[in-house]
Amino acid sequence: MLKRLIKIAIISMISGSIVFAANFNAQAEKDRKAFVNYFLKKFQDPVKNHAQYFPYVSVAEIKKDYRYPLSFQDFQDGSLAWYKPSREQFAELNEFPAYSLEVDDGEALWNKPFANGKTYSSCFPKGPGVRNDYPYFDTKTNEVVTIGQAVNACRVKNGEKPYKYGKGKIAKVIAYMAFKSRGKKIHVTIPSMAAAKAYEHGKKEFYKQRGYLSLSCNECHVKSAGKRLRAESLSPALGQTTEMPVYRVKGNGTLLTLQARLAGCVKGTGAEKPKLQSKTLRDLSYFLTYMSNGMKLYGPDTRK
Amino acid sequence: MGIKAIAKVKHDVATVKLLVRHPMSSGKLGGGKGEPKFINHLTVKHGGRVVYDMYPTSAVSKNPYIKFAFKGAKKGDVIKVWWQDNTGASEKKDIKLK
Numbered sequence: 001m002l003k004r005l006i007k008i009a010i011i012s013m014i015s016g017s018i019v020f021a022a023n024f025n026a027q028a029e030k031d032r033k034a035f036v037n038y039f040l041k042k043f044q045d046p047v048k049n050h051a052q053y054f055p056y057v058s059v060a061e062i063k064k065d066y067r068y069p070l071s072f073q074d075f076q077d078g079s080l081a082w083y084k085p086s087r088e089q090f091a092e093l094n095e096f097p098a099y100s101l102e103v104d105d106g107e108a109l110w111n112k113p114f115a116n117g118k119t120y121s122s123c124f125p126k127g128p129g130v131r132n133d134y135p136y137f138d139t140k141t142n143e144v145v146t147i148g149q150a151v152n153a154c155r156v157k158n159g160e161k162p163y164k165y166g167k168g169k170i171a172k173v174i175a176y177m178a179f180k181s182r183g184k185k186i187h188v189t190i191p192s193m194a195a196a197k198a199y200e201h202g203k204k205e206f207y208k209q210r211g212y213l214s215l216s217c218n219e220c221h222v223k224s225a226g227k228r229l230r231a232e233s234l235s236p237a238l239g240q241t242t243e244m245p246v247y248r249v250k251g252n253g254t255l256l257t258l259q260a261r262l263a264g265c266v267k268g269t270g271a272e273k274p275k276l277q278s279k280t281l282r283d284l285s286y287f288l289t290y291m292s293n294g295m296k297l298y299g300p301d302t303r304k
Numbered sequence: 305m306g307i308k309a310i311a312k313v314k315h316d317v318a319t320v321k322l323l324v325r326h327p328m329s330s331g332k333l334g335g336g337k338g339e340p341k342f343i344n345h346l347t348v349k350h351g352g353r354v355v356y357d358m359y360p361t362s363a364v365s366k367n368p369y370i371k372f373a374f375k376g377a378k379k380g381d382v383i384k385v386w387w388q389d390n391t392g393a394s395e396k397k398d399i400k401l402k
Contacts, residue, residue, distance in 0.1 A: 096310060096321045104308075224320055252333075252366055 025190035028199050028290055035291050042226060043070040043082055054226060075239030076298050082226060083233045086090045090302060099175065099247035099300045102255045106176030109169060122153035131181035132297055135286050136188065137195035140155065143284040144198050147174055148257055165276040166260035171245045175255055178245060178299030186242070186297065188290040202287025205271045205280055211271030232304065241289045243301035250304060258285055308383055309399045311382055318377035318401050320348070322370045322385065330362035339391070343368070346387040350377065
């Protein structure tokens with residue numbers, strides 16, 4: 001009798017923990033659904049809810065310049081999704097996109113073997129089209145791993161010097177990988193308690209106010225998405241990671257990775273620039289990419 | 305340095321898009337110690353006739369994108385692109401119209 005009781009107790013404990021194991025992303029799923037619903041609701045009918053969400057634009061301008069309603073996949077285009085004048089200009093620019101040269105460079109770098117004869121395919125056996133697998137949480141090292149770190153880890157493993165992060169050669173290699181991953185869906189998972197903690201840290205960084213203007217990511221890219229900031233139209237945070245690495249037209253055209261873009265934006269709002277691949281930025285990118293789960297990638301792309 | 309092209313013919317009109325890889329620098333950006341290097345003459349010929357002639361200056365940004373159209377083309381024709389820059393370097397490429 002006692003043995004039976006112990007057996008039942010053990011079985012129920014194991015099944016209980018299996019149920020708990022699947023729930024590390026319970027809070028994250030709630031956050032994500034709320035996030036997506038906010039944006040879908042906001043851009044559903046800007047004319048009708050113009051007083052609540054777009055108070056500084058006239059109804060006539062909304063009817064002329066805004067594109068609505070937006071579907072979930074439309075958010076891959078960032079601010080080009082809802083602002084028609086920019087969208088037309090960029091459609092022209094993308095007839096023969098300038099980033100095609102960077103993708104060609106990236107392809108040459110990907111195919112060139114290292115000094116020991118191996119290529120990147122030895123570390124990425126599924127090929128270059130794996131951009132949607134990053135960032136992911138490595139349960140062995142308990143860290144968020146970004147695609148830039150993975151590329152450099154491959155180089156170091158094969159005896160090469162790692163690239164500098166942010167722009168340059170590493171951006172070109174990632175651009176080639178992103179180009180090959182077009183159409184694949186983002187599928188970030190939260191597999192453990194430590195991963196949930198990293199997600200929560202990223203969430204905190206997103207909503208944290210910084211710098212002398214006390215701005216947070218949330219202020220411009222959630223609350224003010226759809227509004228304009230001087231001459232710029234603010235992009236919504238939903239789908240912001242789908243176009244990485246991004247070819248920025250400003251400054252004579254540079255290809256930037258997600259890490260460089262996050263750090264640059266923080267610096268641009270008047271706060272101290274975080275280090276590339278620091279825990280702050282990696283966890284932030286983990287949170288931000290999780291919010292766009294299910295969206296198809298379209299990288300690289302041209303933005304202002 | 306490299307010229308990428310998309311050239312299509314529809315009825316009688318060919319539309320040509322070129323992406324020319326070139327730094328197009330004035331030498332004055334970022335401290336201003338470099339030498340200027342920019343394309344100052346670019347020509348496209350079709351059957352011996354010049355269909356596009358351009359004399360850019362350093363005001364044109366890097367990797368210039370050029371788009372133009374001309375009449376009198378057939379599928380399979382070849383156009384010759386040639387450019388030279390202020391340092392004397394030049395490049396030419398033959399492009400087949402699709």
